[in-house]
Amino acid sequence: EGAIDSDKTPDDIPNEPLPLLKDFEWCEVDLDSKEEIDDLFTLLHENYVEHQDATFRFNYPPEFFQWALKPPGWLRQWNVGVRVRTTGKLVAFISAIPTNLKIRGKSIKSVEINFLCIHKKLRTKRLAPVLIKEITRRVNKENIWQAMYTAGVVLPSPISVCRYNHRPINWSKLYDVGFSHLPENITKTQMISKYILPSNTIIEGLRKIKFQDIEQVSKLFADYNKNFELVQDFSIEELKHWLIGDEKVIQTYVVENPITKKITDFFSFYLLPFTVLNNPLHKELGIAYLFYYASDCCLDKPRFDPEATKLLSKRLKSLINDALIISKNLKIDVFNALTSQDNNLFLEPLKFGPGDGFLNFYLFNYRSKKINGGMKEDTREWDIENRSNVGIVML
Numbered sequence: 001e002g003a004i005d006s007d008k009t010p011d012d013i014p015n016e017p018l019p020l021l022k023d024f025e026w027c028e029v030d031l032d033s034k035e036e037i038d039d040l041f042t043l044l045h046e047n048y049v050e051h052q053d054a055t056f057r058f059n060y061p062p063e064f065f066q067w068a069l070k071p072p073g074w075l076r077q078w079n080v081g082v083r084v085r086t087t088g089k090l091v092a093f094i095s096a097i098p099t100n101l102k103i104r105g106k107s108i109k110s111v112e113i114n115f116l117c118i119h120k121k122l123r124t125k126r127l128a129p130v131l132i133k134e135i136t137r138r139v140n141k142e143n144i145w146q147a148m149y150t151a152g153v154v155l156p157s158p159i160s161v162c163r164y165n166h167r168p169i170n171w172s173k174l175y176d177v178g179f180s181h182l183p184e185n186i187t188k189t190q191m192i193s194k195y196i197l198p199s200n201t202i203i204e205g206l207r208k209i210k211f212q213d214i215e216q217v218s219k220l221f222a223d224y225n226k227n228f229e230l231v232q233d234f235s236i237e238e239l240k241h242w243l244i245g246d247e248k249v250i251q252t253y254v255v256e257n258p259i260t261k262k263i264t265d266f267f268s269f270y271l272l273p274f275t276v277l278n279n280p281l282h283k284e285l286g287i288a289y290l291f292y293y294a295s296d297c298c299l300d301k302p303r304f305d306p307e308a309t310k311l312l313s314k315r316l317k318s319l320i321n322d323a324l325i326i327s328k329n330l331k332i333d334v335f336n337a338l339t340s341q342d343n344n345l346f347l348e349p350l351k352f353g354p355g356d357g358f359l360n361f362y363l364f365n366y367r368s369k370k371i372n373g374g375m376k377e378d379t380r381e382w383d384i385e386n387r388s389n390v391g392i393v394m395l
């Protein structure tokens, strides 16, 4: 377990970008330019990962890019684009953001690679390996030698794999767009009532996070994260960025004990809508993705102590149930979560359904034993007993 190729220094890395086909040129997408954000939106909206036979496409609000691509330590040269020399059209993109990973207690300065996208018309030109090599060169220049990335597709040696899960919030809209189906011998009314949620949250002391909560939340999050083998080691500044931002993108709530004024729990989810193509009734799907959360319940007991498991299950059920209620009030149509963290304790009771998507986690230039992603090996069903050892949530 450890780095595979570990004897290079930045001086060994070429200063010049990799050669490109003659009609194309490298560029840095300037996230402070509205025009270039629009270029990036257009490229991704028309050419990025599609879901369910291209019915759904990620519909990025400009604020999403500011949040996802400009965390503390972000670098302009890590938002790498390829433009057509003559027209300036953006035809490919790849990004890196800095992160401190911890794998089984070992700290690794790393980056997260995301948003790899190549225009549909350039798919056969072997451009993806060139983009990956170029972003690797730019990251190595900063003396960083490991990278984490996720993909729906299976590539050589995933470190872990988690399953997509969905909790309908507006079931009838999901049915209208063909995402949810009506099971045999059940009426639409019965399906709608199955997913009904109250209008108000239930936990006493639940409130939106404030900047002054970050110290407490950081301590709670670090303690809770000791449960997992793969986590992000956030600085206070990084945690502030990821948990407090434009409410159109990131929603974070804390539970403050009314008597002790201590923060005992928090949860967060990010919002990233889908455009719905070719549907007469609906143009967009509101999607919430469960992000980071933590609870101080039974941190003093072993993780799989039966009593601790019962208490944590109860606590997380009510915590995430309030997240569902808040998402409903934000006009979300479906709440997504993976089988990572302790999610398997509440997926079933909160009426999530297993999806047919899987998220593979990869760690470049690091050999590691596989990490349990919360699924049973053979059936890929939720492993409720072992839960998962993945504490990282990649966007």
Ligand SMILES: Cc1c(C(=O)c2nccn2C)oc2cccc(OCCCNCc3cccnc3)c12
Binding pocket: 051, 052, 056, 058, 114, 115, 163, 164, 165, 166, 179, 272, 287, 289, 334, 336, 337, 338, 355, 357, 359, 394, 395
């Ligand atoms: C994608 C996704 C979907 C869907 O495709 C989906 N939900 C409702 C309808 N559909 C078709 O369902 C999930 C459940 C858990 C985690 C997920 O994704 C986890 C990773 C999300 N990445 C978002 C992202 C990040 C960076 C750039 N673009 C997009 C997903």
